[in-house]
Amino acid sequence: RGITSEMYRTIGPPPTRIVLGFSQLGTESSWRMANTASIQSAAEEAGITLLMENAEQSQEKQFEAIRSFIRQKVDIIAIAPVVQSGWEPILQEVKQAGIPVVIIDRAVDVKDNALYVTFIGSDFFEEGVKAGKYLLDKLRNQPGPVRIAELQGTKGSTPSIDRGEGFRSVIKERPDLKITQSDPADFTEHQGYAVMKKLLEVPKQEQPSVLFAHNDDMAIGAVRAIEEAGLQPGEDMIIISIDGTRKAFEQMVEGKINAVVECNPLLGPLLMQAAKEIMAGRTLPKRMVPQEDIFTKEMAGDELARRKF
Ligand code: AHR
Secondary structure (H helix, E strand, O other), rough: OOOOHHHHHHOOOOOOEEEEEEEEEOOOOOOOOHHHHHHHHHHHHOEEEEEEEEEEHHHHHHHHHHHHHHHOOOOOEEOOOOOOOOOOHHHHHHHOOOOOOEOOOOOOOOOOHHHOOEEOOOHHHHHHHHHHHHHHHHOOOOOOOOEEEEEOOOOOOOHHHHHHHHHHHHHOOOEEEEEEEEEEEOOOHHHHHHHHHHHOOOOOOHOEEEEEEOOOOHHHHHHHHHHHOOEOOOOOOEEEEEEHHHHHHHHHHHHOOOOEOOOOOHHHHHHHHHHHHHHOOOOOOOOEEEOEEEHHHHHHHHHHHOOOO
C-alpha cells in the first residue's frame, strides 16, 4: 500500500537512496572477485543503489561506463582504474557534470588532485618494501649471487609499478641480489603459469632461485610451472607473492609459497561510508589506506581459518 499521506505527515518523505556508479576494472584475480563481492554486499547493507560495470581490463570501457553514469545522473562515481595514466580528460567531464568521484584500489596519475574526493586503497609501494625486507631477512646468511625472477602485474597499473619499485628500493642494499628476469603476467593465474614456464627455459645455471610475483594468482600459476620443471617450489625456489588469498595460504601451508604480503580487497564498507559522508557534505581525508600485514609459511596454518577471501 506504500506510504499514506498520514505517514508522510508524521515521519516525512522516505529518504532518497544514494545511487553509486562503480566502474570495476575486471575479473582477473581472486582478489578482484573478493573486492567486487565486498562492494556489492556493502552497498546492499548500506541501502545504496549500486550500478556496476565490468571493464574487462579496458580503460576505454571504463570511460564508456563513466559516461553512462553521467547520463544516468548518479550521485557518486567510484572508479577502480586499470592503469594509472590517461584519466585527466574523463575526470574533467565528471567534474563538469558536478558528480563527486571516489578512486578505489588503484591510483590515478593526475596533475589536479581536486578531480577526485578521496582515494581508498593499499600502499602498493609499502607492499613491495615488505616483500623485499622478507627476502633480505631470509637470505641474511646466504651469500650471493642470487638470481631473482619477477612476475609483474598489468603494465601501467599502480600495483605493478609501485610493488616493483618498493621491492627494488630494499633489495638494492645487497648488490649480489639481482633481478635477472622480469615480465608482465597480467595478474592472472594462467599468465603466471605461461610466463614462468618461459622463464624456466634457460640453462640451469641461469635459473632463478627466487620468484617475486606481484600477486597470488600469478604465484599459484608459477608454482605449477615450477613443479612441472621438476623443481620444488618453496625449497628450490623462494616464492614471495602479494594479496593473501585463501588459496595462497593453502599453498603456504604446503610449503610451496614462502611468504605473502597482504593486500586487502574488502574495501566495500569504506567505500559506502565515504559515499554517505560525501552526500552529507562532510570532508574526507584525501587518502585512506587499509591496514595490512605480511605472513610467512610458519604463520600460515594458524591464519588460514581466518582468511575471508
Ligand atoms: O589492484 C590490486 C591488485 O589487482 C591485486 O593485487 C591483484 O590481485 C589484482 O588483480
